[in-house]
Amino acid sequence: MSNTRRQYPFNIIEKKWQDFWERREVFRAWNPGEKVPETHCFGLRHKQLPPKLYILDMFPYPSGAGLHVGHPEGYTATDILSRYKRARGFNVLHPIGWDAFGLPAEQFAIKTGRHPREATKENINNFKRQIRALGFSYDWSREVDTTDPGYYKWTQWIFLKLYNSWFNPETNKAEPIDTLEYPPDIGTEEQRRLYRDSKRLAYVSEAPVNWCPDLGTVLANEEVVNGKSEVGGFPVIRKPMRQWMLRITAYAERLLNDLELLDWTPSLKEMQRNWIGRSEGAEARFEIPGFSPGNPETPRDISVFTTRPDTLFGATYMVLAPEHRLVDELIPDAWPEGTPENWKGKEESATKTPRSAVEAYRQYAAARSDLERTELTREKTGVFTGAYAVNPVNDERVPIWIADYVLASYGTGAIMAVPAHDTRDLEFATEFGLPVRVVVQAPGDEDSTGFTGDGVNVNSGFLDGLPTPQAQAKITKWLEERGLGRKTVQYKLRDWLFSRQRYWGEPFPIVWKDGAHYPLSESELPLVPPALPDFKPTEEGEPPLARAVDWVNMPDGSRRETNTMPQWAGSCWYYLRYIDPRNDDEFCSNELERYWMRNLSPDATGGAGKTPTGDEKAGVDLYVGGTEHAVLHLLYARFWHKVLYDLGYVSTPEPFQRLVNQGLILGEDGQKMSKSRGNVINPDDVLAEYGADAFRLYEMFMGPLDMVKPWSTKGVEGVYRFLGRVWRLFIDPASQRTLDQGLTSAENAGTAVLEHVRLNKDIRDVEAGEPQLKALHSCIKKVTEDIEALRFNTAISALMVFVNEAMSWEVKPAGVLAEFLKLLNPFSPHIAEELYQKLSASTGENALEHCETVAYQPWPEWDEKYMVESIVELPVQVNGKLRDKITVQVDADKESIEKAALESERVRSFIDGKEIKKVIIVPNKVVNIAVSK
């Protein structure tokens, strides 16, 4: 270990108190109706259940690499708040668990042939050891593990709720599938089944999906970044496959609107808004003259979505996505006369007919991966289909093109192109020589061609002269009146691709028979995955579960679903399971949910029916985690929560009332920590050298919680020295030397050696003097306010200021120091416990009798009266520049302050011979004398 002498015996102290907290269940969160043992400090303090607070960390994925320094950043912040709020008298729910399904454990299993459960278990144990060593005040009796059958039983149960529900647009809510009404033309049971299956919140789709060959699985849109997998950065291609989808798009509006209810940062809300991507506009129908499709179901016109219906007069061509379903039907046999050569596509062989050109282009577009579409050339490509549509507003014939800059999955998969007022359309029109017609006059002398802002309509018939908003309203009304279109809203948000071709995930509680899917009954849960000799996908590309032939094929001839759920499933609802983690009959009892999420409970103070603040804010009171989950996890969890809310299983519309992202911690070189850079800080090393208290303190002292900041080993030493000073403030130097000798003779000495440590002789049970009370009360005030605002760095600085001053006191009043320890406790609880125990043993100061921990001692209150000085030093400025300082009585009147200021020698030298125009006096702040130049 380290060869330098320790500042204080943190290794012994930390072990001692971690064992104590765990053995006594000090941080257990008590449920309504639960009997608190009489000797438990919570029971000693609270005769009635106090208001709750739910303070939550994003639970970690227990990777093989162990904890990194980013984890303890958020965890320390929530731990400080939890300990502080317990001292303030709240019943704090502060749990932890493991998000343990996932790809790394599975890939490890493929490599080694060992079951992923084994690696997962080892990793969890390692994480747990590391987290315990940091002394967080988690209620370990509520630990959850998403891979535990007792947990995923309920993940599967929630899936069945989704499966057995539909979204009723009338009520804007999810409802049980039995409430679905069938249209009159649906008669047979088979038709009813198909209709029902098409409405479920969990449904099967054959649409093209993001297939990642290297990972051997499909991915959700959210897991694909720039055409590569978010995990590993492997290429992703589009491939049609049968997949389970969750109908999150039904909730787009509510997910967007309810952001307003939340105390989240603006940037985080913005990210969610961007992802949901609401845009208002209009659909307009373009007729296709002479088009008579073979299929009577096929519409005879093409709908486009536009956010700028006011530019309809400027639509000079139309573009469909290459995959648009009408393309095949509307292609004519031959090119219209006079079709320019460059409209027919690039490949010579393919340009003979429109059909061959379209086919060639489709192949080209399909071959272009998403990566190429986004990262490489933005050059516009496309071909003319040979067909024409009619602009409804002026009966003009416009050519219909296909191009991959129009996406099949957004809007109607078709656009009207207005090159004069849309950047993309303009590029395309320039490439192919299509007409550009200005219909919006830009304000001022800006060029109207390519202008995309609001202006005034021109060349637009009955819209001429109207400013953009009015023109939009008028044309929309015009289209509606003629049945040619209507106002609509579109979202970027797509339904959530919910199945994965993996082994290490929750199996779907679904069986297939004769091409139809059926749910398992709740009593058959949990559905446990079978043991496998090999965790790879099958040679036929089927998921690994398909290898378990006996498991897949059921006696009655039906076949189990072989896909599994994505890793996000377990994390969508874990915060609810913490509330009631061992319940075998329900995912979470209604009564407990109402207490922990809404503060509603008959035996809680304040009574049922009201939150402590009386407002509607409810849910997890504080949720802390990294920005990497800004869209994925947080959107999915909100979605599940809303479904559970609609179905009556939870009582709040939103799960996480307040959310804070901790900032990234960089390496000492200011670069992102990574193995290849060799700048990774291992928490185990820091802990061994400086101890948990210093580690925690440093993580909070680095800077504001939500900012990106670099690690500094020197900085750790700084806070470590501070804790050494705290130790020396309390401990008698002679007894410290005895302890040191004891420790050198036995490095692994037990807690008994701490008995040799005596309190500093300067600490006496005496009345505190004025400066001492002032130092204490300023510290209480600063620390209290800063913790409330999550400004831990400045709170720590206030603790340092106090210690620096207290070191100089010849006699140190025990009462003052005891209060200080209560302030230090949330930050560095081990040393605070140890010193508090010593101090209270010697003085008997212990507000809660028989309580052996500082954790439940009431938080100190400050009194302003100790902080006000009778005499205050006031800066005097002349024309805003500091010239002198005067000392005045704190309640001096303005006249006497002005007099004192004007009498100052130094001030006079700056104002003599000048005209005094004004004297500004801000009480107890500043004096400013404005004089002529």
Next chain:
RNA sequence: GCGCGAGUGGCGGAAUUGGCAGACGCGCCAGACUUAGGAUCUGGUCUCGAAAGGGGUAGGGGUUCGAGUCCCCUCUCGCGCACCA
């Protein structure tokens, strides 16, 4: 390109509502104790200047008795989104 956030000593960062810029920590300098110091304690540390005084919060302009803080313009960095019609 669009959106969000941020630019303060050698470094991490302080500065409730506009009111003494640089708290606290690191680093550095000097001193004390010491066989020794990579322990501890004390003092100093924005900058130019001998001093008086001047300058100073990315740059420029403005509002104000007074601006790190408010307003306008410019620059730089970070994050997010990125053909979403």
